[in-house]
Amino acid sequence: MDLRHLETFVAVAEESSFSRAADRLHVVQSAVSATVRNLEREWGVTLFHRTTHRVELSPEGRALLGEARAALAAAAAVGHAVDEVRGGLRGTLRLGIMQATQGQGGLSVAATIAAFRAEHPGVSVQVRQGGSAEQAERVRTGELDLTFLGLPDDALPGLDLTVLAEPELLLACHPEHRLAARKSVELKDLADEPFCDLPPSWGIRIANERAFAAAGLPHPLAYEINDLATITDFVTHGLAVAIMPSFMIAPGRPVALVPIRRGAPRFVVSIATPTRRPAGPAARAFVAMAQRHAYTAPPDE
Structure with missing residues (x-):
């Protein structure tokens, strides 16, 4: 076993595909398959469950993936040290x-x-x-x-x-929205508003949900969208309001931004x-x- 074998194992695990791993490593697919078979024979375990359409890590493969990544990281650290000694990255x-x-x-x-x-x-x-x-x-x-x-x-x-940075999160709404002319709003003012927000793993969504939960209020989500430009588009057409930083809104879009006081989401x-x-x-x-x-x-x- 050498580092190239570990790189191949990690590539297949991360890509969930022998062909994509081959593309990533700039080798032919047969070489990737042969390397994985050799590793399985050497280690005495099955690393992947293969079907016609999918490649999935076996329980043994999942257990060994972290160690393989750690070994590659250690080898990379040695290379980095050599580069530093030579004076270039x-x-x-x-x-x-x-x-x-x-x-x-x-x-x-x-x-x-x-x-x-x-x-x-x-x-x-x-x-x-x-x-x-x-x-x-x-x-x-x-x-x-x-x-x-x-x-x-x-x-x-x-x-x-x-x-x-810690940018301020603001209420984004249509310029003719009932809250658009306010100097500031509180989260309780938004409890009945239809919201447009990002998917659950996105930071702004997490910040918004935490803030509403801390205030004892529901987060009234009407639209879940994973594209910031589309969220802005929904706001400009009056379909929903959103809470986001001003830098996420393209210049010139007709959006009113209102500060949030008392328990504003932190981003x-x-x-x-x-x-x-x-x-x-x-x-x-x-x-x-x-x-x-x-x-x-x-x-x-």
């Missing part, structure tokens, strides 16, 4: 991002990646988008090296968080690395770059 950085229209908490992810690549051209950045709760778990399991998160917390189990934009394994130099350099690009509001805002 190389390799691949697996980065998780959220969905946002005008940046995340005032931070442009694209600008951060561009600046990082200009400073460290030897590092390839692979991007994976998803909900914050899902991305956090991918960092814990080793599927991602680090991720941007938008969650109500600035402390999460198994993760080291660097807080980048924290952070970048997360795993607690149980040390972040490599590329990950540490990216965190530092994100901090430099994070938006800081002037004192009078």
Whole structure:
């Protein structure tokens, strides 16, 4: 067994497909199948249950996946140390991002990646988008090296968080809505409003549900949508209201934004690395770059 065998096992597990794993590793599918068979023979276990349409980890495969990822991480740490000694960063950085229209908490992810690549051209950045709760778990399991998160917390189990911003969450409604002209609203004012919100694993949805639960109020969800532009569209046509930061609404859209007082949902934009394994130099350099690009509001805002 060598590291390439472990990489193949992890790739098949993460892709749930021999063909997709082969594409990811830039080898032919027969080589992937042969490597997995050799590992199963060497270890004396069945790693995957194969059917015509699906590839699933066996219980033994699930038990060994974490150890395989840990071994690959340890080998990568040695490579990172060598790169640091040589004075340059190389390799691949697996980065998780959220969905946002005008940046995340005032931070442009694209600008951060561009600046990082200009400073460290030897590092390839692979991007994976998803909900914050899902991305956090991918960092814990080793599927991602680090991720941007938008969650109500600035402390999460198994993760080291660097807080980048804490944007205010506002009521977004149609300009002719009954609450649009208010200077501020309370959550109790919204108890009977039809809400449009993101899926349960998304940070803003988690923040909203926690705030309504803390106030002893229902979260009256009329529409669940996983696209911020569509949520804004529903608000502009008067179908629903939403609670979101202003940066998630494209400029020029006819949306009234009203501050929420007393128990407003809390939304924290952070970048997360795993607690149980040390972040490599590329990950540490990216965190530092994100901090430099994070938006800081002037004192009078």
